[in-house]
Amino acid sequence: MTDLDHDIKTMIIEELELEDITIEDIDTEAPLFGDGLGLDSIDALEIGLALQKRFNVKIDANSEQNKEHFRSVASLRDFVLAQQA
Amino acid sequence: MHVWVSQLHAWAPGLETQADWQGFSLETLPSGDDKPAAQGVPAMTRRRLTRWGRQAMEVAEPLVPALAAGTPVIFSSRHGDTARTFKLLQDLARGEPLSPNAFSLSVHNSALGLFTILKDIHAPSLALAAGADTLAAAWQEACSWLASGSESVLLVHTDEPLHEFYQPFTDERDMPAAAAMLLSRTPQEGGRCLSLTMSGAQTPRTDVSMLASFLAGWFADAATITYTSNRHQWCWARVLTDA
Numbered sequence: 001m002t003d004l005d006h007d008i009k010t011m012i013i014e015e016l017e018l019e020d021i022t023i024e025d026i027d028t029e030a031p032l033f034g035d036g037l038g039l040d041s042i043d044a045l046e047i048g049l050a051l052q053k054r055f056n057v058k059i060d061a062n063s064e065q066n067k068e069h070f071r072s073v074a075s076l077r078d079f080v081l082a083q084q085a
Numbered sequence: 086m087h088v089w090v091s092q093l094h095a096w097a098p099g100l101e102t103q104a105d106w107q108g109f110s111l112e113t114l115p116s117g118d119d120k121p122a123a124q125g126v127p128a129m130t131r132r133r134l135t136r137w138g139r140q141a142m143e144v145a146e147p148l149v150p151a152l153a154a155g156t157p158v159i160f161s162s163r164h165g166d167t168a169r170t171f172k173l174l175q176d177l178a179r180g181e182p183l184s185p186n187a188f189s190l191s192v193h194n195s196a197l198g199l200f201t202i203l204k205d206i207h208a209p210s211l212a213l214a215a216g217a218d219t220l221a222a223a224w225q226e227a228c229s230w231l232a233s234g235s236e237s238v239l240l241v242h243t244d245e246p247l248h249e250f251y252q253p254f255t256d257e258r259d260m261p262a263a264a265a266m267l268l269s270r271t272p273q274e275g276g277r278c279l280s281l282t283m284s285g286a287q288t289p290r291t292d293v294s295m296l297a298s299f300l301a302g303w304f305a306d307a308a309t310i311t312y313t314s315n316r317h318q319w320c321w322a323r324v325l326t327d328a
Contacts, residue, residue, distance in 0.1 A: 016186075017132040038129055045185035052182070 015050040091273035094144040097262035106304040114260040137166040138196040140263035141243035158210040160197035161223035167248040217314040220295045231270040241265040259294035278324040
């Protein structure tokens with residue numbers, strides 16, 4: 001797990017107030033929405049906002065690629081790295 | 086109007102069981118940051134609730150099995166969730182984006198909405214605020230439903246003291262607490278029959294919140310419970326019936 005993975009997991013737990021969930025509980029590669037962690041559309045908006053605040057990442061609300069970026073912690077990390085590059 | 090209260094559940098920090106409430110005194114009101122477990126709410130939903138909403142769910146939950154289809158639901162609160170509102174207003178003032186979760190739950194009927202979704206309730210529902218008179222206004226609203234044909238009404242009241250920023254506007258002693266009761270227009274086994282009347286305020290206003298006053302009287306099994314706001318004097322009188 002990279003430092004960035006760690007930071008993204010911390011962000012998800014804090015911003016979404018995931019009671020009883022620790023960083024170890026979140027699988028870097030597992031889906032965040034639906035089956036995996038079970039997050040929903042409001043969580044997606046909350047994560048989008050947090051990414052802007054914490055990582056200065058800009059998200060195009062109409063982009064078709066958002067679904068792929070938001071798939072897992074790993075895809076969020078790649079997205080943040082690509083934006084920061 | 087005679088109203089039978091067949092069940093009443095209340096929660097406040099440190100006051101969870103009937104026995105706890107027997108020791109409740111208006112001298113020292115409960116405070117602190119304790120939250121109820123609200124086990125009836127799925128964890129993924131519960132995380133989004135502040136104490137204001139959690140305590141409403143906590144007290145309403147035990148009454149769910151007793152709800153007949155079509156039972157109207159009333160949620161009332163004097164101030165609503167001002168800590169949540171304050172945070173949103175602060176973000177707006179700083180030009181920062183609002184939390185989608187906080188925004189979606191910032192309306193007065195948010196706890197009611199979540200409750201009816203979680204419990205799959207399709208009956209009429211209403212969220213109400215009426216200043217210091219809120220609990221009595223909710224009771225009267227319930228009476229109007231009962232008078233127009235409903236057999237029973239679920240009344241849930243939840244109070245959270247004003248956020249620190251608004252404390253200078255506090256005009257009575259209050260406490261974080263919620264109470265849920267099932268009100269019926271016909272005699273209920275084990276129920277208590279009460280009648281609420283209103284008159285012009287002739288005595289100085291009560292220094293402690295209406296919910297606290299009501300719960301103190303309820304658990305002391307008082308013959309009457311009175312509360313005076315700036316405008317009205319309210320009195321719940323115990324009605325002795327054969328039932």
